[in-house]
Amino acid sequence: MRDMVTGAARAINWNRLEDEKDLEVWNRLTVNFWLPEKVPLSNDVQSWATLRPAERELTIRVFTGLTMLDTIQSSVGAPALMADAITPHEEAVLSNIAFMEAVHARSYSSIFSTLCLTPEVDDAFRWSEENPHLQQKARLILQEYAAGADPLKRKIASVFLESFMFYSGFYLPMYWSSRAKLTNTADLIRLIIRDEAVHGYYVGYKFQRGLERVSEAERAALKDFAFSLMFDLYEVESRYTEQLYDGIGLTEDVKAFLHYNANKALQNLGYEALFPPAACEVNPAILAALSPDSENHDFFSGSGSSYVIGKTVATQDEDWDF
Amino acid sequence: MAGLVYFSSSSGNTARFVQALGLPAARIPIREAEPMPAPTAPYVLICPTYADGTGAGAVPKQVIRFLNDPARRALIRGVIGGGNRNFGPTYALSARIIAEKCRVPVLATFELAGTETDIARIRDGLTLFWREPCLTP
Numbered sequence: 001m002r003d004m005v006t007g008a009a010r011a012i013n014w015n016r017l018e019d020e021k022d023l024e025v026w027n028r029l030t031v032n033f034w035l036p037e038k039v040p041l042s043n044d045v046q047s048w049a050t051l052r053p054a055e056r057e058l059t060i061r062v063f064t065g066l067t068m069l070d071t072i073q074s075s076v077g078a079p080a081l082m083a084d085a086i087t088p089h090e091e092a093v094l095s096n097i098a099f100m101e102a103v104h105a106r107s108y109s110s111i112f113s114t115l116c117l118t119p120e121v122d123d124a125f126r127w128s129e130e131n132p133h134l135q136q137k138a139r140l141i142l143q144e145y146a147a148g149a150d151p152l153k154r155k156i157a158s159v160f161l162e163s164f165m166f167y168s169g170f171y172l173p174m175y176w177s178s179r180a181k182l183t184n185t186a187d188l189i190r191l192i193i194r195d196e197a198v199h200g201y202y203v204g205y206k207f208q209r210g211l212e213r214v215s216e217a218e219r220a221a222l223k224d225f226a227f228s229l230m231f232d233l234y235e236v237e238s239r240y241t242e243q244l245y246d247g248i249g250l251t252e253d254v255k256a257f258l259h260y261n262a263n264k265a266l267q268n269l270g271y272e273a274l275f276p277p278a279a280c281e282v283n284p285a286i287l288a289a290l291s292p293d294s295e296n297h298d299f300f301s302g303s304g305s306s307y308v309i310g311k312t313v314a315t316q317d318e319d320w321d322f
Numbered sequence: 323m324a325g326l327v328y329f330s331s332s333s334g335n336t337a338r339f340v341q342a343l344g345l346p347a348a349r350i351p352i353r354e355a356e357p358m359p360a361p362t363a364p365y366v367l368i369c370p371t372y373a374d375g376t377g378a379g380a381v382p383k384q385v386i387r388f389l390n391d392p393a394r395r396a397l398i399r400g401v402i403g404g405g406n407r408n409f410g411p412t413y414a415l416s417a418r419i420i421a422e423k424c425r426v427p428v429l430a431t432f433e434l435a436g437t438e439t440d441i442a443r444i445r446d447g448l449t450l451f452w453r454e455p456c457l458t459p
Contacts, residue, residue, distance in 0.1 A: 028372075
C-alpha cells in the first residue's frame with residue numbers, strides 16, 4: 001500500500017491501528033483457520049450410499065454452485081475489495097478472506113473425492129457452467145466487482161454474496177444433518193458458514209464506515225442500489241432454488257431460509273429487513289442444525305409454570321477471570 | 323427504576339436493537355477512558371457475543387470490566403444475548419456465560435440487530451419481568 005499523499009511505499013504497523021475492528025477481525029479469522037483435512041469426511045461414505053440417486057445429484061450440484069461462488073470471492077471479490085481498502089490492516093484482513101475462500105472452494109473437492117465418482121462430479125461441473133441461473137448469479141455479482149465500479153457498491157455485492165447467495169446451497173447440508181445424514185460434511189459446511197459470517201460482518205462494517213464519508217444524497221442512492229440489487233438477486237435465487245429443490249419438495253422451506261438470510265445480509269449493511277416475519281419462519285430443524293448445542297432456556301418464550309425470578313448470588317471477584 | 327444496560331461495538335447491531343426497543347438504556351462505552359454507567363436500580367444486561375471458534379473472548383472486555391465491580395454486578399437481574407446462529411455452538415454464548423457467572427437467567431436471545439418479532443417479544447417479556455418482583459416483595 002502507498003501513502004496517498006507522498007506515494008511512498010508503506011510497511012504495515014500492527015501496533016498503530018487506525019481501526020481497532022481490523023485487529024479484532026484478524027484475530028478472529030486467524031484463530032478460526034482450518035483445512036478440510038481436519039474433518040473426517042470419510043465417515044460419511046456409508047451415509048452417502050443411503051441417498052437416492054436424485055438426492056446425490058442434487059447434493060453434488062449444490063456443492064458445485066457453492067464452489068463457484070467461493071471461487072469468485074477468492075479470485076475476484078476479495079482482491080477487488082483489497083484495492084479499495086482504507087487502512088493497510090484492512091488489506092491484510094482481506095488477504096486472509098481471499099485465502100479462506102480458496103480453502104472453502106477447495107474443500108468441496110475434498111467432499112467430492114471422498115464421496116463421489118469422478119464422472120458424477122465432472123457432470124456437475126459441466127452443469128454449473130451451463131446452468132443459466134447460476135451463471136446469472138455470477139454475472140450480477142461480477143459486474144459490481146468490475147474495475148471502475150463504486151467501492152461502496154462493491155462492498156454491498158460482497159456482503160450479499162457472503163451473507164445471502166450461499167444460503168440456497170447451505171440449506172441442503174443442514175437439511176441432511178437434521179435427518180442424521182452426512183453429518184461430517186455438515187460439520188465442514190458449518191466451518192464455512194462461520195467464516196462467511198465474519199466476512200459478511202466485516203465488509204458490512206467497512207461499508208457503514210464508508211457511508212459516513214459520503215453525502216446524504218449518495219447515502220440514499222446507495223440504499224436504493226442495495227435494495228434493488230437484493231431484488232434482482234432474490235429473483236434469480238428463487239428460480240435457482242425452484243430448479244434445484246422442486247424435485248424433492250423443499251422449495252418453500254428453502255425460500256423461508258433465503259428470506260431470513262436476505263434480512264440478515266441487509267442488517268450487516270446496517271439496513272432494515274426487507275422480508276416480513278411471516279416469510280422468514282425457518283424450519284426449526286434447520287435452525288437447530290445451524291447452531292447445535294447453543295440452545296438455552298429462553299426465559300421469555302418459556303411456559304408460565306417455569307417462570308422463576310432470578311436471584312443474584314454474591315460472586316467472588318476471582319469468578320470474574322473470564 | 324429498573325432499566326437496561328447494554329454494550330454495542332462500533333458495528334452497532336446491539337445499539338440498533340436497543341434503539342428499536344425504545345426503552346431507557348445505558349450504554350457501556352467502547353473506549354476505556356469513558357465513564358461506565360453506574361446503575362442504582364436493578365437492570366437487565368444486553369450483550370453481543372464475539373467468540374472465536376473455541377468460544378474464547380465471547381464476553382467483550384468492556385462488559386467484563388463493567389461486571390467486575392461488585393456494586394454494579396449486584397444489581398443485574400437477567401441477561402439478553404445478541405449473536406448470529408451462523409457461529410454454531412457459540413451463538414449468543416456471552417449471555418450464557420454471564421448468566422452462569424451471575425446466577426441470573428438468560429431472558430432471550432436475538433440475531434444481529436433483532437427482527438420485528440424479537441423486538442415485540444423482548445419488549446413484552448421485559449414488561450412482565452419487571453412487574454413480577456412487585457408481587458413477591
